[in-house]
Amino acid sequence: MSTIKELYTKAKSLLKNYPDAAVESKVLLLKSLAISEEMFYSDPDRRVSKSKVQQFYGLVLKRQQGIPLAQVVGEKEFWSLLFKVTPGVLIPRPETELLVEKVIELSSRRKELIVDIGTGAGNIAVSLAKELPKAQILATDISPKALKTARLNASLHKVTRIAFLKGNLFSALRELRLEGQCDFIVSNPPYVQEDQWETLHDDIRLHEPKKALVSGKTGLEIIEKLVSGALKFLKQGGYLCMEMGFGQQDDVLNLFGNGWVGVDYFKDLNGIPRLITAQKSS
Numbered sequence: 001m002s003t004i005k006e007l008y009t010k011a012k013s014l015l016k017n018y019p020d021a022a023v024e025s026k027v028l029l030l031k032s033l034a035i036s037e038e039m040f041y042s043d044p045d046r047r048v049s050k051s052k053v054q055q056f057y058g059l060v061l062k063r064q065q066g067i068p069l070a071q072v073v074g075e076k077e078f079w080s081l082l083f084k085v086t087p088g089v090l091i092p093r094p095e096t097e098l099l100v101e102k103v104i105e106l107s108s109r110r111k112e113l114i115v116d117i118g119t120g121a122g123n124i125a126v127s128l129a130k131e132l133p134k135a136q137i138l139a140t141d142i143s144p145k146a147l148k149t150a151r152l153n154a155s156l157h158k159v160t161r162i163a164f165l166k167g168n169l170f171s172a173l174r175e176l177r178l179e180g181q182c183d184f185i186v187s188n189p190p191y192v193q194e195d196q197w198e199t200l201h202d203d204i205r206l207h208e209p210k211k212a213l214v215s216g217k218t219g220l221e222i223i224e225k226l227v228s229g230a231l232k233f234l235k236q237g238g239y240l241c242m243e244m245g246f247g248q249q250d251d252v253l254n255l256f257g258n259g260w261v262g263v264d265y266f267k268d269l270n271g272i273p274r275l276i277t278a279q280k281s282s
């Protein structure tokens with residue numbers, strides 16, 4: 001019988017081509033053995049049953065084949081919450097936590113209507129619902145797969161103040177006649193240039209949905225539509241908070257003309273301008 005320590009050493013060697021082989025091996029072990037991190041460290045000589053060992057090597061093999069770690073284990077941490085991850089739905093990224101942080105900072109914490117466009121796995125909407133107990137949230141996405149996963153995540157986290165609706169950008173807002181009603185419109189939209197898609201890492205290109213990442217030739221097509229469409233649905237003083245890609249800040253800043261005030265951008269933990277916020281003038 002193998003021990004935890006032996007399996008860990010073996011996985012690190014099998015995954016040696018990955019820069020985070022040690023961390024990934026630990027994550028795969030914790031998941032397949034269903035043990036805590038504490039047990040991993042305190043009981044390395046614990047013997048593991050044959051079936052668990054098989055399960056473990058099954059996961060290691062998937063990772064060796066290039067399937068993203070989050071898809072192998074079926075979950076990803078975001079805003080200190082665990083989100084279910086399914087194929088065909090974007091894996092939440094740590095840099096998107098900046099958007100959640102800013103919305104919380106800007107929120108009055110009174111009853112507010114927050115709309116999340118392109119909700120994906122629902123990570124932004126669910127995190128905001130957890131942090132802002134009086135907020136009403138509408139989460140919309142063009143992808144039925146994304147909405148299914150987002151609904152699952154909302155129910156796992158027991159948040160009921162989110163309505164999930166399928167729609168292309170603002171279409172769900174139009175149907176609900178939300179003109180002038182929104183306190184926040186937030187989005188982590190697709191923003192990769194079409195010709196950059198082929199240059200992305202295999203982990204992403206072969207396993208994540210292109211439609212969740214790519215937005216036309218310039219990468220700015222959806223961002224442009226969000227900026228031009230949001231004014232109609234925001235209240236006076238309401239905020240648009242939007243993630244953007246590396247090097248896009250000047251182009252995105254230039255999209256904000258009449259009707260907007262306080263346009264500002266913020267850097268992520270890697271020092272990359274990542275988030276733009278703007279307020280509808282009163």
Ligand SMILES: C[S@@+](CC[C@H](N)C(=O)[O-])C[C@H]1O[C@@H](n2cnc3c(N)ncnc32)[C@H](O)[C@@H]1O
Nearest residue numbers: 092118119120141142143168169188189190212
């Ligand atoms: C970059 S992902 C963001 C997912 C999630 N909000 C997050 O931050 O991890 C963009 C999402 O926008 C959705 N999307 C793409 N085009 C859209 C459109 N025209 N209308 C609504 N949603 C769209 C995609 O399906 C995808 O779920």
